[in-house]
Amino acid sequence: MTPLLSVRDLHVWLDTARGPLSIVDGVSFDVGEGQVFGLAGESGSGKTITALALLGLLPAGARTGGVAIMAGRDLLAMRTSERRRTRGREIAMVFQDPTSSLHPMLTIERQLTEHLRYQLGLSGKEAHLRAVALLTEVRMPDPEAAMRGYPHQFSGGMRQRIQIAIGLACEPRLLIADEPTTALDVTVQAGILRLLRRLCKEKNLAVILITHDLGVLSALADSITVMYAGRVAESGPTSQVMGHARHPYTRGLIDALPHPEAPDRVLIPIAGDPASPESRPSGCAFHPRCRYSRPSCQIAIPPLIPIDDGREMACPVDPFMASVAR
Amino acid sequence: MSLLELRDVKVVYQRRDGTLVPAVAGASLDVDAGEIVGLVGETGCGKSSLAKAAVGLVPVAAGTVTFDGRPVHVLGRRARRASERRLQLVFQNPYESINPRRTVGAQVADAFAISHTLPRESWRARVDELLRRVGLPLNLARRFPHQLSGGQRQRIAIARALAADPAMIVLDEPLSALDSSVQAQVANLLVDLARDLHVGMLLISHDLAIVRHVAHRTAVMYLGVIVETAPTAGLWRKPMHPYTQALIDAVPHADGAGHLPVALSGEIPDPARPPSGCRFHPRCPHVMERCLSDVPELVKHGGDRQVACWLHEEPVAARPADDLRRVSR
Numbered sequence: 001m002t003p004l005l006s007v008r009d010l011h012v013w014l015d016t017a018r019g020p021l022s023i024v025d026g027v028s029f030d031v032g033e034g035q036v037f038g039l040a041g042e043s044g045s046g047k048t049i050t051a052l053a054l055l056g057l058l059p060a061g062a063r064t065g066g067v068a069i070m071a072g073r074d075l076l077a078m079r080t081s082e083r084r085r086t087r088g089r090e091i092a093m094v095f096q097d098p099t100s101s102l103h104p105m106l107t108i109e110r111q112l113t114e115h116l117r118y119q120l121g122l123s124g125k126e127a128h129l130r131a132v133a134l135l136t137e138v139r140m141p142d143p144e145a146a147m148r149g150y151p152h153q154f155s156g157g158m159r160q161r162i163q164i165a166i167g168l169a170c171e172p173r174l175l176i177a178d179e180p181t182t183a184l185d186v187t188v189q190a191g192i193l194r195l196l197r198r199l200c201k202e203k204n205l206a207v208i209l210i211t212h213d214l215g216v217l218s219a220l221a222d223s224i225t226v227m228y229a230g231r232v233a234e235s236g237p238t239s240q241v242m243g244h245a246r247h248p249y250t251r252g253l254i255d256a257l258p259h260p261e262a263p264d265r266v267l268i269p270i271a272g273d274p275a276s277p278e279s280r281p282s283g284c285a286f287h288p289r290c291r292y293s294r295p296s297c298q299i300a301i302p303p304l305i306p307i308d309d310g311r312e313m314a315c316p317v318d319p320f321m322a323s324v325a326r
Numbered sequence: 327m328s329l330l331e332l333r334d335v336k337v338v339y340q341r342r343d344g345t346l347v348p349a350v351a352g353a354s355l356d357v358d359a360g361e362i363v364g365l366v367g368e369t370g371c372g373k374s375s376l377a378k379a380a381v382g383l384v385p386v387a388a389g390t391v392t393f394d395g396r397p398v399h400v401l402g403r404r405a406r407r408a409s410e411r412r413l414q415l416v417f418q419n420p421y422e423s424i425n426p427r428r429t430v431g432a433q434v435a436d437a438f439a440i441s442h443t444l445p446r447e448s449w450r451a452r453v454d455e456l457l458r459r460v461g462l463p464l465n466l467a468r469r470f471p472h473q474l475s476g477g478q479r480q481r482i483a484i485a486r487a488l489a490a491d492p493a494m495i496v497l498d499e500p501l502s503a504l505d506s507s508v509q510a511q512v513a514n515l516l517v518d519l520a521r522d523l524h525v526g527m528l529l530i531s532h533d534l535a536i537v538r539h540v541a542h543r544t545a546v547m548y549l550g551v552i553v554e555t556a557p558t559a560g561l562w563r564k565p566m567h568p569y570t571q572a573l574i575d576a577v578p579h580a581d582g583a584g585h586l587p588v589a590l591s592g593e594i595p596d597p598a599r600p601p602s603g604c605r606f607h608p609r610c611p612h613v614m615e616r617c618l619s620d621v622p623e624l625v626k627h628g629g630d631r632q633v634a635c636w637l638h639e640e641p642v643a644a645r646p647a648d649d650l651r652r653v654s655r
Contacts, residue, residue, distance in 0.1 A: 190578075256510035
């Protein structure tokens with residue numbers, strides 16, 4: 001089956017005083033309908049910039065390379081007008097902080113129906129009915145009353161549900177969610193994760209879930225790509241990548257997390273700090289923090305190599321090969 | 327007697343319309359020297375207010391806060407009393423809690439200037455010692471905060487607290503602004519400091535998983551009151567309060583098994599109008615009739631656990647905890 005979105009060799013350069021700076025350096029992935037694709041990484045890994053590039057929302061002066069084919073068209077090569085139609089209609093975005101992405105002075109009704117009227121040309125009454133249906137869809141208690149409310153009257157979890165409702169308004173085929181639960185309590189986060197899972201299944205929606213939280217990805221994503229300093233470290237089915245991580249960076253991230261089944265295990269941190277695009281190390285960008293690095297790691301950028309069923313990994317040292325059950 | 331004692335503390339704020347909001351509605355908590363106590367709960371449960379009351383950043387409306395046997399005074403315009411300098415606070419965001427215009431070494435040395443306990447010629451050596459203690463290279467002392475990473479900045483904030491030779495440090499979400507690979511570094515540092523320097527710590531966090539790794543004892547707070555406290559391992563193995571159980575079930579596991587965490591229905595109510603009886607009853611899966619009217623007290627169960635829940639009226643409570651787990655899974 002052909003995937004809904006196919007990204008190949010994506011590059012993003014930002015314009016700086018010292019010339020173009022490479023933020024995303026050759027990222028490829030596929031997202032299928034009804035699938036949750038997880039993009040993991042720490043700050044500076046390029047995961048958010050990847051999403052912005054797909055939406056055509058990069059800051060002025062940014063350049064892209066590669067292709068992102070969705071339904072036969074390249075998202076990166078679209079004209080502005082075409083892109084505007086695509087955003088909202090076919091691709092929707094949900095951001096981390098619903099407080100700053102909802103307009104504080106407009107009612108929920110206005111923010112929901114504006115979209116419906118502009119993009120779909122619905123009448124006022126039609127838009128109202130559709131908006132109530134959307135709020136019901138995201139399990140908003142008392143949707144009619146919620147329509148008359150302003151963002152500040154809702155809790156973080158409810159605001160995130162409203163944001164998802166707005167995203168779903170024009171029945172997009174792809175939803176990009178950037179740290180959608182990071183600002184929420186775990187109890188509320190669990191509800192949003194369940195909502196995303198349900199929408200994905202019922203509407204055959206494709207979801208790109210961007211987060212640093214491996215627990216969230218593990219719960220929701222069908223497949224994961226782990227990014228470090230703008231490049232892919234490891235990608236594959238979630239059960240493989242999270243259950244039997246092969247790249248030293250993925251392994252390091254998992255070992256640094258508290259483990260539910262082994263509370264007495266000492267947390268093993270990764271030494272140092274995440275690499276930033278301004279000072280991306282030579283060769284494998286992870287080598288200064290990697291306990292398995294060899295002199296050759298400082299020179300050559302390791303290529304992504306297929307290792308097993310649908311998994312790719314960019315580490316020629318491959319220190320965890322033996323530990324993987326065959 | 328514990329080093330830090332909070333007894334029936336109430337913290338009340340006033341809204342602009344005059345409504346009084348009891349953010350902390352009678353909470354008691356002890357922290358001993360060398361002990362790390364985790365305080366967990368959802369946003370708006372009053373955990374940060376309780377932390378601020380513990381160090382005198384907000385006045386208490388009722389109850390007492392004592393440190394080393396003496397009452398903690400509310401910070402005003404005057405300098406902090408010498409007896410309270412050994413009670414220190416570390417904030418969540420190291421991007422805001424340190425001065426961007428001064429070198430980090432100078433900021434760590436502030437404590438010496440205030441306390442007059444160290445001759446000026448020894449300041450540098452002591453700053454170096456503190457940087458080493460928190461795992462930072464010594465050449466960092468002459469840098470400015472913007473030249474440091476988030477993890478390094480949080481270490482500087484901890485070094486500043488240590489400069490006052492504290493007996494107790496209250497940390498308000500010290501890990502949540504950090505990248506996950508860096509969180510573990512700072513979490514391990516806290517454990518080392520508590521053990522090596524015998525410092526007591528009150529660790530406020532919304533991240534249960536990290537509290538489980540770091541804290542010796544955990545207190546669970548809901549809508550201004552403590553609902554359960556127990557040694558951390560026991561609390562996780564057998565949570566007795568339904569709210570504790572709900573918090574634990576909501577934590578996603580990074581194991582690739584694809585388990586969706588369990589959501590807790592409803593939302594934390596407005597603290598200005600708390601529900602009658604048990605404050606958790608509108609969201610509780612085990613709610614009974616008396617929960618609607620009678621307020622459960624925090625009662626001892628076994629040696630070192632306290633629970634405020636009518637499910638555990640009988641102090642011998644191994645069995646109900648088992649039932650609870652089965653029902654909610």
